[in-house]
Amino acid sequence: MKILVLNCGSSSIKYQLFDIDKKIVMAKGIVEKIGLEESILKNNRNDGDKVLVTEEIPNHTIGIEKILNLLIDKDHGSLKSFDEINAVGHRVVHGAEKFNSSVLITDEVVKKMKECIDLAPLHNPPNLKGIAAIKEILPNIPQVGVFDTAFHQTMPDYAYMYAIPFELYEKYSIRRYGFHGTSHRYVSQRACEILNLDFKKQKIITCHLGNGASIAAVKNGKSVDTSMGLTPVEGLMMGTRTGDLDLGVMFYLMNKENLDVKAANALVNKKSGVLGISGISSDMREVEEAEVKGNKRAKLALSMYNYRVKKYIGAYAAAMGGVDVIVFTGGIGENSPETREEICKGFEFLGLDFDSNVNKGIRGKEMVISKPESKVIAIVVPTDEELVIAQDTFEIISK
Ligand code: ADP
Numbered sequence: 001m002k003i004l005v006l007n008c009g010s011s012s013i014k015y016q017l018f019d020i021d022k023k024i025v026m027a028k029g030i031v032e033k034i035g036l037e038e039s040i041l042k043n044n045r046n047d048g049d050k051v052l053v054t055e056e057i058p059n060h061t062i063g064i065e066k067i068l069n070l071l072i073d074k075d076h077g078s079l080k081s082f083d084e085i086n087a088v089g090h091r092v093v094h095g096a097e098k099f100n101s102s103v104l105i106t107d108e109v110v111k112k113m114k115e116c117i118d119l120a121p122l123h124n125p126p127n128l129k130g131i132a133a134i135k136e137i138l139p140n141i142p143q144v145g146v147f148d149t150a151f152h153q154t155m156p157d158y159a160y161m162y163a164i165p166f167e168l169y170e171k172y173s174i175r176r177y178g179f180h181g182t183s184h185r186y187v188s189q190r191a192c193e194i195l196n197l198d199f200k201k202q203k204i205i206t207c208h209l210g211n212g213a214s215i216a217a218v219k220n221g222k223s224v225d226t227s228m229g230l231t232p233v234e235g236l237m238m239g240t241r242t243g244d245l246d247l248g249v250m251f252y253l254m255n256k257e258n259l260d261v262k263a264a265n266a267l268v269n270k271k272s273g274v275l276g277i278s279g280i281s282s283d284m285r286e287v288e289e290a291e292v293k294g295n296k297r298a299k300l301a302l303s304m305y306n307y308r309v310k311k312y313i314g315a316y317a318a319a320m321g322g323v324d325v326i327v328f329t330g331g332i333g334e335n336s337p338e339t340r341e342e343i344c345k346g347f348e349f350l351g352l353d354f355d356s357n358v359n360k361g362i363r364g365k366e367m368v369i370s371k372p373e374s375k376v377i378a379i380v381v382p383t384d385e386e387l388v389i390a391q392d393t394f395e396i397i398s399k
Pocket of ligand 1: 210211212239258283286288330331332335336363
């Protein structure tokens with residue numbers, strides 16, 4: 001069975017073609033700069049064949065058409081014909097309270113997804129464009145939606161509510177939803193598989209530290225809290241986002257700097273976080289390099305970043321009445337031993353005996369980074385959201 005996974009962003013489409021029976025990725029790639037003058041299509045086949053095409057790709061439908069044609073190309077393709085594709089799985093950012101698991105996409109589902117656009121105006125429309133494009137090009141193929149928010153739908157009300165007038169929650173569905181749910185679900189389950197633990201009986205804290213970053217408390221197999229909220233700006237400090245911020249700061253700055261809503265939004269989402277503090281970059285590698293050279297603001301940015309994660313781990317251990325496993329994932333969580341060490345330092349009181357020596361050498365692979373006698377296990381698990389989307393799609397269409 002072959003499943004195509006699509007992650008449609010506003011100007012890009014990432015894709016992976018899975019052979020579920022052989023458990024391999026046959027090809028993967030990306031279309032970038034959709035709608036701009038020179039769009040790019042890159043395809044990597046699993047035998048090492050690489051293609052890079054530069055041409056005009058004005059919209060998502062044409063982008064997907066190009067991807068599909070490349071997948072059946074006689075020189076660079078992986079398939080003989082489209083008939084070999086059994087289903088398409090889509091990453092969908094916001095499922096609001098309407099979706100608590102992955103679903104087969106029907107007209108009714110598309111209608112409900114459109115009702116979620118208000119809550120994710122930048123993300124859900126391109127996801128829907130991808131769904132519409134497949135329907136147009138391959139009308140008979142089943143499509144499945146996998147939502148970033150779904151895994152966190154198990155949060156209790158006292159964790160997801162904001163302390164605003166209740167009527168506003170009722171009127172606009174304003175509450176905390178959380179994101180990266182597919183990643184938190186995958187790495188928490190995978191950690192238990194690796195460690196041979198019963199997922200349904202563990203208290204797990206998953207730290208997804210990438211450009212966007214969030215942390216989740218997963219108790220007995222369910223997400224009970226997570227750091228992102230109605231939008232992905234809440235919680236941890238991120239590449240360019242503030243994370244938690246006193247709202248008073250916003251009012252003060254809007255007033256002093258004459259910011260309208262759009263400018264205020266750009267400030268907290270695009271100009272803040274690691275970039276805003278360091279003044280160097282949102283990319284952790286560059287900031288780490290600057291810190292080594294003695295840059296004080298880089299050092300401050302990293303200290304703030306790590307401290308915020310540490311505080312959330314403490315909070316979630318309190319929320320769950322303890323913690324058994326701490327998982328690190330995302331570009332930074334998987335690849336930055338320094339970040340992991342700084343976060344885990346001083347957690348002896350929680351029962352974590354961190355193994356600095358093992359941790360130092362670990363980049364991008366599954367590995368336990370606590371000592372064998374440690375009560376709390378710390379582990380690196382590279383995330384694989386596309387695999388989860390492919391597996392969910394397979395399960396749903398096999399029913
Ligand atoms: P996204 O949220 O865009 O998917 P990723 O999960 O790919 O982001 O994470 C990107 C972040 O990971 C960047 O800040 C990057 O600097 C960081 N990163 C990648 N490799 C390393 C590394 N070797 N050391 C430190 N940080 C790294």
